[in-house]
Amino acid sequence: MPTPQKAAQIEDLVDRMSRSQLTIIADYRGLTVEALQGFRARIKPMDSEFKIAKNTLTRIAAQQVGIEGLEPQLEGPTAILFAYGDVVAPAKAISDFARSSRILEVRAGVMNNQVITASDIEAISSLPPREELLGKLVGLLASPMTRTAGVLSGPARSVVYLANARLEQLGGATGEVAAEAAD
Numbered sequence: 554m555p556t557p558q559k560a561a562q563i564e565d566l567v568d569r570m571s572r573s574q575l576t577i578i579a580d581y582r583g584l585t586v587e588a589l590q591g592f593r594a595r596i597k598p599m600d601s602e603f604k605i606a607k608n609t610l611t612r613i614a615a616q617q618v619g620i621e622g623l624e625p626q627l628e629g630p631t632a633i634l635f636a637y638g639d640v641v642a643p644a645k646a647i648s649d650f651a652r653s654s655r656i657l658e659v660r661a662g663v664m665n666n667q668v669i670t671a672s673d674i675e676a677i678s679s680l681p682p683r684e685e686l687l688g689k690l691v692g693l694l695a696s697p698m699t700r701t702a703g704v705l706s707g708p709a710r711s712v713v714y715l716a717n718a719r720l721e722q723l724g725g726a727t728g729e730v731a732a733e734a735a736d
Contacts, residue, residue, distance in 0.1 A: 559610060566606060566614035569633075575640040576663040577647055577674055578623070581605070581632040583656040589632075596646050600638035606631055615663075622668040626661040640664070644678040 555563065570576055581589065593603045608627040615623045636643035651657040659671045680686075 555610075555613075562607070563610050563614050563617070566611060566633075567617050569602070569604070569635045570614055570618045570620070570663070573635040573637055574664070575634075575636040575644065575677070577634040577636070577644070578611075578626050578660045578662060579632045579634065579647065579651070580629055580658040580660060581656075582630045584654065588654060588656075592646075592650050595650075596634065596643055599636070599642045599646065601634060601636045601643040601646075603632060603634050606633050618666065620663050620666050620668065623661070623663065626668070632657075639683045640677060641680045641682055644674050648675055648678040 589603070596603060608629075608631050611627055611631060611633065612624055634643060634647055647657070647659060651659055659674055661671060662669045662674045664673075664677075681689075
């Protein structure tokens, strides 16, 4: 039976794990407090948190949430990144931080209660940001509408071109017709 303080920590971890879209387990051994604080400040605007957690309490919390297979990753000093919103930006931030610090090591992660590998997290970090993906989606949706508008306006343009061609053929002034059509 855990102490009341440890029970509260387990409950806090359960709450964070169940709310997060992506959870990343990392080894922070050797990082300074200043480096950790700087990283926390960088990911806070991304609706993410970076917490140090005890392995035993994390194991218990993972079991309560229904995450299977995380136990082998919980060895040594463990830090957990909880991403509550967009998953790409925090994954990119921790991958960049791991590369620049050369100390932090991403071990694994959890997405949709499934354990994912460090290479999966690296793949997620290489995706374009959410805003860019939404922009591409809007572009894809708008493209057929633009084409449809072009096709529908085609016959009207054809009539104008046909009239201008006929006037030229008859020797009339096309500039006058175009000016009248514009009015």
